[in-house]
Amino acid sequence: xxxxxxxxxxxxxxxxxxxxxxxxxxxxxxxxxxxxxxxxxxxxxxxxxxxxxxxxxxxxxxxxxxxxxxxxxxxxxxxxxxxxxxxxxxxxxxxxxxxxxxxxxxxxxxxxxxxxxxxxxxxxxxxxxxxxxxxxxxxxxxxxxxxxxxxxxxxxxxxxxxxxxxxxxxxxxxxxxxxxxxxxx
Amino acid sequence: xxxxxxxxxxxxxxxxxxxxxxxxxxxxxxxxxxxxxxxxxxxxxxxxxxxxxxxxxxxxxxxxxxxxxxxxxxxxxxxxxxxxxxxxxxxxxxxxxxxxxxxxxxxxxxxxxxxxxxxxxxxxxxxxxxxxxxxxxxx
Numbered sequence: 001x002x003x004x005x006x007x008x009x010x011x012x013x014x015x016x017x018x019x020x021x022x023x024x025x026x027x028x029x030x031x032x033x034x035x036x037x038x039x040x041x042x043x044x045x046x047x048x049x050x051x052x053x054x055x056x057x058x059x060x061x062x063x064x065x066x067x068x069x070x071x072x073x074x075x076x077x078x079x080x081x082x083x084x085x086x087x088x089x090x091x092x093x094x095x096x097x098x099x100x101x102x103x104x105x106x107x108x109x110x111x112x113x114x115x116x117x118x119x120x121x122x123x124x125x126x127x128x129x130x131x132x133x134x135x136x137x138x139x140x141x142x143x144x145x146x147x148x149x150x151x152x153x154x155x156x157x158x159x160x161x162x163x164x165x166x167x168x169x170x171x172x173x174x175x176x177x178x179x180x181x182x183x184x185x
Numbered sequence: 186x187x188x189x190x191x192x193x194x195x196x197x198x199x200x201x202x203x204x205x206x207x208x209x210x211x212x213x214x215x216x217x218x219x220x221x222x223x224x225x226x227x228x229x230x231x232x233x234x235x236x237x238x239x240x241x242x243x244x245x246x247x248x249x250x251x252x253x254x255x256x257x258x259x260x261x262x263x264x265x266x267x268x269x270x271x272x273x274x275x276x277x278x279x280x281x282x283x284x285x286x287x288x289x290x291x292x293x294x295x296x297x298x299x300x301x302x303x304x305x306x307x308x309x310x311x312x313x314x315x316x317x318x319x320x321x322x323x324x
Contacts, residue, residue, distance in 0.1 A: 058219070061226040061291075062257050063264055065219060066284040069324040102221065109219055110324070136263065143268050144251045144292045145224065150265035153285070170259075170285060 030162030032127045034091065034119040037104035041117060043162045049085040050165075050185045051158040055128055055135060057094035057149045058106040067153065068110040073174035074181065075111055083113070085185055091127050092118045093135050093149050131156050131164065157184045207235035208274060208310045213319040215246070215291065217300050227289035227306070227319050228282040233274040241272045243289065244307040246319065250293035252306070257285050266290075274310075 031044040043051070052071065056064035071088055078086070088111070092103035095118065103116030119127070128135055135151040157166040157180060165184045171177055213229035227246065233239050246252045254269040269287070274280050282288050289306070298304075298321050306317045 058222055059224050061224045062255070062266065062284055062288050065216065065226075065324055105221055106219060134263065136265075138265055140268065143255075144253060144290075148266045150260070150263040152262055153259070153264040172285075 030130055030158075032123070032130050032162070034117040034123050034127060035100040036115065036117055037101045043158075046087075047160045047162065048087045049160060050181065051087055051089060051160075051162075052181070053089045053091060053127075053131065053156040053158060054154070055091045055093055055131065055133060055151050057092055057151070058098055058102055059094065059145065060149070060151075063153045065110075067155065067171055068107065068114070070171050070174050070177055071114075071155065072110045074177035075113070077174065077178050078181065082181070082185060086181060088114045090114055090116045091124065092116060093124060093128070093151055095119065095121050095124055096137070130162070155180075157181075159184075207237075208233050208239055208241065208315070210315075210317045213306075213317055214322050215289075215298075215304055215319045217298055217321055217323050218291075218294060219324075223293045225291050225294075226284075227291060228284070229289070229317070229319070230279060230281045231274050232279040233276060236276040238276050239274045239310045241274060242309045243272075244309065244314075246289070246291055246304055246306040248295045248298070248304075249291040250295060252292070253290045254287065255290045256287050 031042055033040065033042045035041060054067055056067070068090065075083065075088070090103060090107040092098045092106070098118055100116070100118040103118045105116065107114035107116035133152045135149055138148050138150055140146060140148065153170050155168045155171055155177065156164055159165050166180060168177065168180050209232045211230045211232070213227070215227040216225050218225040231241065243252045243254055254272055255266045256269055257264055257266050264285070272280065280287060300321055300323045302321050303318045304321060306319055308315050308317060
């Protein structure tokens with residue numbers, strides 16, 4: 001009899017803890033801050049049903065402009081009611097050389113609806129960390145620019161709570177992006 | 186003696202002509218630089234129709250101040266670029282410059298570009314100079 005009570009207590013405690021972690025992981029809201037051209041910015045300040053995010057930098061000549069161009073083309077194929085539910089966030093990793101205005105100007109040239117974000121190293125590291133991503137500034141004195149930033153070539157798809165629903169690695173066509181938008185919207 | 190000089194002259198012209206024809210360039214384009222950005226990229230397909238590998242060196246693309254060849258590679262989930270000093274087009278082979286791979290990296294244009302104009306790239310194939318036209322296109 002004395003053995004059953006502690007066992008019951010243990011079972012109830014473990015069940016409660018499991019339920020807590022299950023609910024917490026399902027309903028946890030991810031928020032992260034950055035700087036926009038309009039001032040301080042947080043993800044939860046205006047989330048959409050679907051939030052696309054790309055981590056890049058404005059002096060990237062190859063992948064970043066190509067990806068933003070593909071997203072622009074995908075957005076052109078969306079219906080107005082679909083566009084109302086989504087947004088695209090370009091997070092500028094070049095914290096040494098860029099600022100929020102540069103990031104915004106860059107993103108806006110592809111589509112005025114795109115949001116360009118910058119921030120402090122701590123903020124940008126936190127955003128990348130929330131995506132489970134890393135990035136590195138690669139110094140190469142033999143190149144004209146002397147640096148490049150290695151970064152994931154991925155579009156992240158986040159829900160309203162800032163949780164990653166999906167990601168697309170190495171996007172190569174607007175139709176693939178469009179398909180994933182519609183799958184996750 | 187005159188005949189010998191003439192032979193050498195004709196032989197050198199013949200070699201020049203063959204090298205020029207050995208590498209053909211198609212789909213050559215340069216993306217209009219993003220406003221406020223001082224870099225952009227160019228792409229093309231380089232085909233070597235000779236059985237011998239050809240070394241290609243990029244000298245200039247006016248009005249850009251500097252041209253380099255870079256290759257985007259993926260390592261551990263991160264895409265990064267590495268500078269290519271010697272680009273070799275294999276015999277009877279091709280090298281395709283495309284996003285996420287080889288690209289011509291162009292720095293600091295000295296004037297504004299417009300879509301539709303043609304830029305002249307000066308490259309050399311095994312030491313022989315070629316002028317290649319790249320069309321400027323919008324993203």
